[in-house]
Amino acid sequence: MKLARLFRAQDLAWLLFVGALLWGLPETNYNATILIIVIGAFQVIEPRLNLFASRRGQFFSVSVKLILSYLLVGYTHTFDSPLWSIFLVPLVAAATFFEFTAVVIVTLIASASYFSFVLLVPNTYVLPPDLYSVLSLRVSFFAIIAFVVFEQARAKRQEMERTREANKNLQQAQVSLRRSERLAALGQLTAGLAHELRNPLGTIKASAEMLNQGTVLAKPQVMKEMASYIESEVDRMNSLITSFLNFARPLEIHPVMADLQETVSDVIRRLPAGKGVAVTESIGAEARHFVFDPVTLSIALSNLVQNAVQASPAGTTVRVNAKKSGEEVEITVEDEGEGISPQNLENIFNPFFTTKAEGVGLGLAIVSKIIDEHHGKITAASTAGQGTVFRITLPFACEI
Numbered sequence: 001m002k003l004a005r006l007f008r009a010q011d012l013a014w015l016l017f018v019g020a021l022l023w024g025l026p027e028t029n030y031n032a033t034i035l036i037i038v039i040g041a042f043q044v045i046e047p048r049l050n051l052f053a054s055r056r057g058q059f060f061s062v063s064v065k066l067i068l069s070y071l072l073v074g075y076t077h078t079f080d081s082p083l084w085s086i087f088l089v090p091l092v093a094a095a096t097f098f099e100f101t102a103v104v105i106v107t108l109i110a111s112a113s114y115f116s117f118v119l120l121v122p123n124t125y126v127l128p129p130d131l132y133s134v135l136s137l138r139v140s141f142f143a144i145i146a147f148v149v150f151e152q153a154r155a156k157r158q159e160m161e162r163t164r165e166a167n168k169n170l171q172q173a174q175v176s177l178r179r180s181e182r183l184a185a186l187g188q189l190t191a192g193l194a195h196e197l198r199n200p201l202g203t204i205k206a207s208a209e210m211l212n213q214g215t216v217l218a219k220p221q222v223m224k225e226m227a228s229y230i231e232s233e234v235d236r237m238n239s240l241i242t243s244f245l246n247f248a249r250p251l252e253i254h255p256v257m258a259d260l261q262e263t264v265s266d267v268i269r270r271l272p273a274g275k276g277v278a279v280t281e282s283i284g285a286e287a288r289h290f291v292f293d294p295v296t297l298s299i300a301l302s303n304l305v306q307n308a309v310q311a312s313p314a315g316t317t318v319r320v321n322a323k324k325s326g327e328e329v330e331i332t333v334e335d336e337g338e339g340i341s342p343q344n345l346e347n348i349f350n351p352f353f354t355t356k357a358e359g360v361g362l363g364l365a366i367v368s369k370i371i372d373e374h375h376g377k378i379t380a381a382s383t384a385g386q387g388t389v390f391r392i393t394l395p396f397a398c399e400i
Contacts, residue, residue: 014043026082031075039068039089058097062106065090070113078117079131084138087114091142095149107146111139193244196352200233200240207233243362247351253293253373260287260329263294264320267301276314279305286324287331290396292374300370303363304333304390311337311388324396328376331392340382348380 018040046052052061069090073081087110094106115135207226261283268279308318316336323330347353349368371378376394
């Protein structure tokens, strides 16, 4: 992987190109040899330097390539050089990066540079009669290749601009969707909280009405019972509101390089005893150490394991397994209980959904929220009479 980042495919192409030029030189020419090596080295080094990433840097790069190309042609028989097409290197670079006017200017400079060799011919040398026709034909190749590359590069830039604009619109749509989802969730939470508060408020009201009756004042035992009802319902409301606030407040995770084995072992160690259900763990070696928030993930796993224990009959086993799968860590919590009905399975992660008489219905919703903040996923599969499997997938490589 590191070698691939250091040495790229285009580097090999340039090395092969330089080798072909050196091998194809018709005669020994040390100046040309040095220039060919310099041109190849510049092409390999240029993409790695931030100096050439800016617009000014690109102009400098094309200028260097023009100069090197001019010198190479000049040292190899000038206008009669077999390497006259080396001028295409700066032309293609200009057509790739610049707009039309700049491409025309670079093409004119390259063409004029090539024609300028005619002016350097000694007066005693007789020019071939078809020289200007040949030079004009070669320069026409400069122009057409520069134009074709420019058109392709411009089409690519326009496509990238459209893609950026589409991504920007998509991000705005996602932000709007998340805002709508938050408002919808807030409405759902509010409705759920109101529903959950109605029952204890009804009990408190009924108890208060009985305490106001004159006949009850003479019965201390009844008064004590009514007061205990009020106290227990107030405690229930306080617990409900606390759970609601814990779920509603923004969740902050602090991912660090942690040991999943220690996190799972700690969750199992803190389980209440006495249910008669065994809990086992199996954490693969490759899945032990990766980046996650051990505090919040411990809360999520604790909820899942406790639910699995509560759903399992005595004498069965709850299994917590983890393994590395590709670029993800897969954690499963599996029980041997009665399972979850298909109609309930669709709603188990919704706030205030519960099948327990004393449940609030926020446990699995909090688990789902924690996993989402880890950029992971949680799913559930259940078979009636055989048990339920909760499956968590977390990215193995997460930014700290």
